[in-house]
Amino acid sequence: MISTVSARVSRDVTPKEIRASFEFFPPKSPEADQALWSTIRRIEPLDPAFVSVTYGAGGTTRERTLDTVTRLCRETTLKPAAHFTCVGASKSDIDSTLETFIAAGVRHIVALRGDPQGGIGTNYEPHPDGYAQTSDLVAAICSKGDIEVSVSAYPEKHPESATFDSDLDALKAKIDAGATRAITQFFFDNDVYFRYLNKVRAKGITIPIVPGILPVENFLQTAQFAAKAGASIPAWFARRFDGLEQDRETRRLVAAAVAAEQVFGLLDQGVADFHFYTMNRADLAYAIAHLLGLRPASLSRAA
Numbered sequence: 001m002i003s004t005v006s007a008r009v010s011r012d013v014t015p016k017e018i019r020a021s022f023e024f025f026p027p028k029s030p031e032a033d034q035a036l037w038s039t040i041r042r043i044e045p046l047d048p049a050f051v052s053v054t055y056g057a058g059g060t061t062r063e064r065t066l067d068t069v070t071r072l073c074r075e076t077t078l079k080p081a082a083h084f085t086c087v088g089a090s091k092s093d094i095d096s097t098l099e100t101f102i103a104a105g106v107r108h109i110v111a112l113r114g115d116p117q118g119g120i121g122t123n124y125e126p127h128p129d130g131y132a133q134t135s136d137l138v139a140a141i142c143s144k145g146d147i148e149v150s151v152s153a154y155p156e157k158h159p160e161s162a163t164f165d166s167d168l169d170a171l172k173a174k175i176d177a178g179a180t181r182a183i184t185q186f187f188f189d190n191d192v193y194f195r196y197l198n199k200v201r202a203k204g205i206t207i208p209i210v211p212g213i214l215p216v217e218n219f220l221q222t223a224q225f226a227a228k229a230g231a232s233i234p235a236w237f238a239r240r241f242d243g244l245e246q247d248r249e250t251r252r253l254v255a256a257a258v259a260a261e262q263v264f265g266l267l268d269q270g271v272a273d274f275h276f277y278t279m280n281r282a283d284l285a286y287a288i289a290h291l292l293g294l295r296p297a298s299l300s301r302a303a
Contacts, residue, residue, distance in 0.1 A: 018267075018292050019049040021081075021183075021210070021275045022285060026053060026064030035280060036068070042282035044076055045296030046289055049273070052110050052150075055083035062097060066104060073105035081150065082106045085114030086137045090129040094137070098144060108148040111138045111179065135173035142178035151175075153182035153209055155196035159230035168203045180207055183275045185229060186214035188237045190265045210273040211266055215259040215284035217252070220245065252284070259288050267292070 022043050027033040043051065051072065055065045065082055072080040082101050086094060101109070113134040126132045131140060134151060141149050151174040154167060161167035171182060187193055193211050200209055216222045219241035226233050240258055244251040263274060274292070276285040 017272050018294065019273045020046065020289050020292065020294060021049045021051060021273075023052045023054065023275065023277050024068070024280055026061045026068045027280070028064075032280070039278060039280055039282040040072070040076065040078070042286055043278075044078055046286070046294045047297060048078065050079040050081045050108055052081040052083060052275075055085055055112075055114075066101060069101065069106050070104040079108065080106060081108035081110050081148075083110045083112060084137070084141070085112045086127070086131040086134070087114035088127055088130075090127055091131060091140070092129070094131065095140065098141060102144060102147070107146065108150070109141050110150045110152075110183070111141055111174070112152055113137070133173070134170070135177040138174050138177035138179050148181075149179045150181040150183055151179040153184045153196075153200070154230070155184050155187050155192045156230055156232060159228075164199065168199060168205075171200070172203060172205055175205060175207055181210060182207060183210045184212045185231055186212045186226075186277060187231055188262070189232070189234050190262060190269070192232070193266070194269065208273055210275045211271060212275045212277060213259060213263060213288070214277045214279075215288060216241070216255045217279060217281060217284065219251070256284055256287050259284060260291050263288055263292060 024036060024039065027036045040051070053065050053068045053072070055061055069080040069082045072078050084094075084098070084101070089097075098109075111134055131137045138149050138151065141147055151171070153171055154161070157164050157167045158170070161170065175182075184193065184196070197209055214222065219238070223233055223238070237258070240254055241251060244254065266274070276288070278285045
C-alpha cells in the first residue's frame with residue numbers, strides 16, 4: 001500500500017489549488033510554549049489559509065488562547081482563527097471576550113458549543129444567561145461586523161445527536177446564522193466523509209465542508225480519544241499500527257504513510273481543502289503538506 005501512495009504522490013498536483021489550515025492548542029508550560037512556537041515557525045513559510053487555536057470548555061484556556069492569537073497577529077504573517085465556545089458563560093461575558101479578541105486583530109472565529117462542563121459523556125446544560133446553542137453564538141459573532149465564522153461538522157454524527165437528520169439540522173442552523181465554512185471531526189475512512197458530504201448536499205448545504213485530518217502520532221491515545229468523540233477506527237487502520245506501541249520511529253513512518261494515503265484519496269476525489277490537527281507537532285502535518293505540493297515561498301520562487 002505504501003508503494004501505491006508513492007505512485008500517487010509522484011503525479012503532478014497544483015499547489016495553488018490546495019488550501020491547507022492547521023490547528024494548535026494553547027501551551028500550558030514554558031516548555032510547551034517553546035514547542036508550539038517551533039511548530040508555528042515551521043508551518044508559517046507554507047502560507048496556510050489560516051491557523052486555528054483551540055479554546056477550552058467554559059473558556060478555561062481563554063487567556064492562553066488570547067495570548068497565542070495576539071502573538072500570531074503581531075509576530076507572524078499567519079491568519080489566526082480563534083476557537084470560541086458558549087459553555088459556562090453568560091451572553092455578556094461572551095460578548096466582552098469577543099470584543100477583546102476582535103481588538104487583538106482576530107477576524108476569524110471557529111464557533112463551537114463546547115464540551116459539557118462535566119466532560120464528554122455528561123449532559124450539556126446551557127448557562128442560564130448564555131447562548132443555548134452554537135447557532136445563537138454564530139449569530140452573535142456575525143453581529144460584531146466583518147468576522148469570518150467557521151463551525152464544526154460530524155461525519156459520524158455528533159455523539160449527543162439523536163439522529164443524523166437532527167445533526168444536519170443543527171449544521172444548517174449554524175449556516176443560516178452566518179457560518180461560511182464547516183470543519184469536520186477527524187475520520188480515518190474516506191468513505192465516511194463522502195457519504196456525509198452527500199447527505200449534507202442533499203440537505204441544501206453548499207458551504208465548504210473541510211475534512212479534518214489527524215496524523216496519528218500515538219495510536220492507543222488516538223483510539224481512546226476517538227471513542228469519546230464518536231469517531232470510528234476501521235479494523236484495517238488499527239492493523240497498520242499493530243505491534244508498534246514501543247517502536248516510536250516506525251510508528252511515525254507508518255503514520256506518515258497512512259495520512260498521505262488518506263489525503264491523496266481525498267485529493268483524487270476532488271477535495272482541495274484540508275485542515276490538519278497538529279497536536280502542536282509540526283513534522284507529520286508538514287510532511288503531508290509537502291506531499292500535497294505545498295512549499296515555503298522561498299523554494300517556490302526558486303523553482
